[in-house]
Amino acid sequence: xxxxxxxxxxxxxxxxxxxxxxxxxxxxxxxxxxxxxxxxxxxxxxxxxxxxxxxxxxxxxxxxxxxxxxxxxxxxxxxxxxxxxxxxxxxxxxxxxxxxxxxxxxxxxxxxxxxxxxxxxxxxxxxxxxxxxxxxxxxxxxxxxxxxxxxxxxxxxxxxxxxxxxxxxxxxxxxxxxxxxxxxxxxxxxxxxxxxxxxxxxxxxxxxxxxxxxxxxxxxxxxxxxxxxxxxxxxxxxxxxxxxxxxxxxxxxxxxxxxxxxxxxxxxxxxxxxxxxxxxxxxxxxxxxxxxxxxxxxxxxxxxxxxxxxxxxxxxxxxxxxxxxxxxxxxxxxxxxxxxxxxxxxxxxxxxxxxxxxxxxxxxxxxxxxxxxxxxxxxxxxxxxxxxxxxxxxxxxxxxxxxxxxxxxxxxxxxxxxxxxxxxxxxxxxxxxxxxxxxxxxxxxxxxxxxxxxxxxxxxxx
Amino acid sequence: xxxxxxxxxxxxxxxxxxxxxxxxxxxxxxxxxxxxxxxxxxxxxxxxxxxxxxxxxxxxxxxxxxxxxxxxxxxxxxxx
Numbered sequence: 001x002x003x004x005x006x007x008x009x010x011x012x013x014x015x016x017x018x019x020x021x022x023x024x025x026x027x028x029x030x031x032x033x034x035x036x037x038x039x040x041x042x043x044x045x046x047x048x049x050x051x052x053x054x055x056x057x058x059x060x061x062x063x064x065x066x067x068x069x070x071x072x073x074x075x076x077x078x079x080x081x082x083x084x085x086x087x088x089x090x091x092x093x094x095x096x097x098x099x100x101x102x103x104x105x106x107x108x109x110x111x112x113x114x115x116x117x118x119x120x121x122x123x124x125x126x127x128x129x130x131x132x133x134x135x136x137x138x139x140x141x142x143x144x145x146x147x148x149x150x151x152x153x154x155x156x157x158x159x160x161x162x163x164x165x166x167x168x169x170x171x172x173x174x175x176x177x178x179x180x181x182x183x184x185x186x187x188x189x190x191x192x193x194x195x196x197x198x199x200x201x202x203x204x205x206x207x208x209x210x211x212x213x214x215x216x217x218x219x220x221x222x223x224x225x226x227x228x229x230x231x232x233x234x235x236x237x238x239x240x241x242x243x244x245x246x247x248x249x250x251x252x253x254x255x256x257x258x259x260x261x262x263x264x265x266x267x268x269x270x271x272x273x274x275x276x277x278x279x280x281x282x283x284x285x286x287x288x289x290x291x292x293x294x295x296x297x298x299x300x301x302x303x304x305x306x307x308x309x310x311x312x313x314x315x316x317x318x319x320x321x322x323x324x325x326x327x328x329x330x331x332x333x334x335x336x337x338x339x340x341x342x343x344x345x346x347x348x349x350x351x352x353x354x355x356x357x358x359x360x361x362x363x364x365x366x367x368x369x370x371x372x373x374x375x376x377x378x379x380x381x382x383x384x385x386x387x388x389x390x391x392x393x394x395x396x397x398x399x400x401x402x403x404x405x406x407x408x409x410x411x412x413x414x415x416x417x418x419x420x421x422x423x424x425x426x427x428x429x430x431x432x433x434x435x436x437x438x439x440x441x442x443x444x445x446x447x448x449x450x451x452x453x454x455x456x457x458x459x460x461x462x
Numbered sequence: 463x464x465x466x467x468x469x470x471x472x473x474x475x476x477x478x479x480x481x482x483x484x485x486x487x488x489x490x491x492x493x494x495x496x497x498x499x500x501x502x503x504x505x506x507x508x509x510x511x512x513x514x515x516x517x518x519x520x521x522x523x524x525x526x527x528x529x530x531x532x533x534x535x536x537x538x539x540x541x542x
Contacts, residue, residue, distance in 0.1 A: 172481045199481035283522045288510040291522065293502040336482055336499065364503050391496070 003063045004040050004377040011035050012060045022050045038370045040377055048072040069133045103130045114139035172199035178337045181205045246339040254398045262437040265396045268449045272427040278459040295386050296357045300462045302407050303327045303348035305451035306382050311440035312405035312448050313382045321439045330380025333367040341367050342383045343376035394430040404436035463542030468535045475511035479504050490532040518542045
């Protein structure tokens with residue numbers, strides 16, 4: 001289970017995109033993981049044959065837990081045929097089968113670190129040799145057994161009803177519908193939607209809650225609910241828990257940020273006349289689908305400036321700053337149901353405005369639809385928040401650890417503007433920078449904002 | 463285009479861009495940005511969707527005139 005953002009501690013596998021016997025390349029999407037923020041497509045970090053899926057759909061596992069075993073060379077482990085390979089027979093950890101297997105030093109070290117007794121683990125490598133996977137699996141099996149709350153039968157079965165909506169369906173629904181669902185304790189995934197593209201409306205929620213479907217009898221709790229009957233009991237917690245989970249994730253990450261990052265803040269107001277005039281001129285000649293929005297120009301200028309001032313672009317981890325050569329801009333996207341995510345616009349500094357615009361539209365629509373990719377969650381090297389349309393002049397953001405800066409843009413407004421002894425009216429925007437004092441000072445931070453300003457004065461070069 | 467047709471096109475586009483907005487009891491005085499909470503990308507998709515359905519192109523210089531649902535319906539009716 002990869003960490004999909006600094007704030008993630010666990011994830012739920014909601015769909016497997018591969019099955020045992022499938023050949024996967026590095027980078028192939030293999031599973032969909034539900035975090036508190038979105039459904040994330042997770043790719044394989046290895047190439048080989050999927051020997052075994054270690055986590056059932058619906059199970060929540062901590063970050064770092066193995067999800068599947070991939071055999072590097074088909075010959076060594078699983079034959080390419082679907083049957084789940086010799087290794088599959090349940091856990092590789094069989095009691096009292098003392099098979100003294102060959103254990104290579106790195107594997108022994110791993111076993112030691114994970115507290116796995118190599119004598120009781122059956123090797124699946126060549127001539128019964130113990131592999132890293134055997135050890136990891138034994139450790140996972142053991143920790144699962146040690147921690148009953150993770151895998152009580154009920155927890156394993158509740159997802160069954162969830163599996164019903166197609167394609168891991170994140171339910172399309174309105175903020176109002178969600179709020180009402182939360183108040184009424186209705187599981188949105190169970191409500192048949194009558195809105196556009198099956199979206200669940202407020203009316204749907206209310207009629208579902210009122211409807212005769214499930215009368216939530218009082219006598220229920222006593223009859224230890226198993227499997228399918230568990231659904232009404234599980235339902236009320238689901239929607240509420242999800243909303244609360246997202247808020248909690250944001251809260252704990254921002255708390256960590258404020259506790260560990262010594263923020264400093266800078267602000268400057270930029271003249272946008274040149275940028276907007278150029279953009280309007282461009283847009284006049286473009287079909288609607290290819291028009292630009294001011295955000296695209298602001299993002300591109302920020303990305304280019306970040307390349308010039310590397311102290312704002314990278315990660316602070318293990319006590320030191322590692323600047324990033326690539327600029328992956330995290331774009332803060334407000335979710336219509338509340339909360340926000342900031343997925344990455346990869347290599348934003350190298351994209352043409354047209355390409356950036358296209359990627360931005362795609363990214364935002366997927367973020368809102370709740371379907372992002374692992375790299376988009378993990379990669380941002382600098383986040384930009386643009387509260388442009390909603391009316392405030394400036395925003396001083398909280399840095400997303402392990403990043404070291406956050407750029408904020410307010411709304412575009414008309415301002416009296418003095419220049420060369422003359423007063424005029426110009427479109428203006430306030431750009432801010434929240435940055436990490438462990439990495440940079442106001443002088444360098446100021447250089448970044450000044451660079452954004454310069455770049456926006458020559459929009460045709462963006 | 464009749465106002466009825468324009469209304470149908472605008473409502474359909476709103477439902478597509480903001481599936482959570484219930485067009486059955488929509489106040490047509492609602493402002494697209496502030497009340498329906500459409501951001502600039504949503505707005506672009508809205509006029510793009512309307513353009514595909516009706517052929518009405520809303521150039522950028524007219525953005526300022528179509529800030530409410532009602533104004534957008536009127537605009538589409540006049541230009542369709």
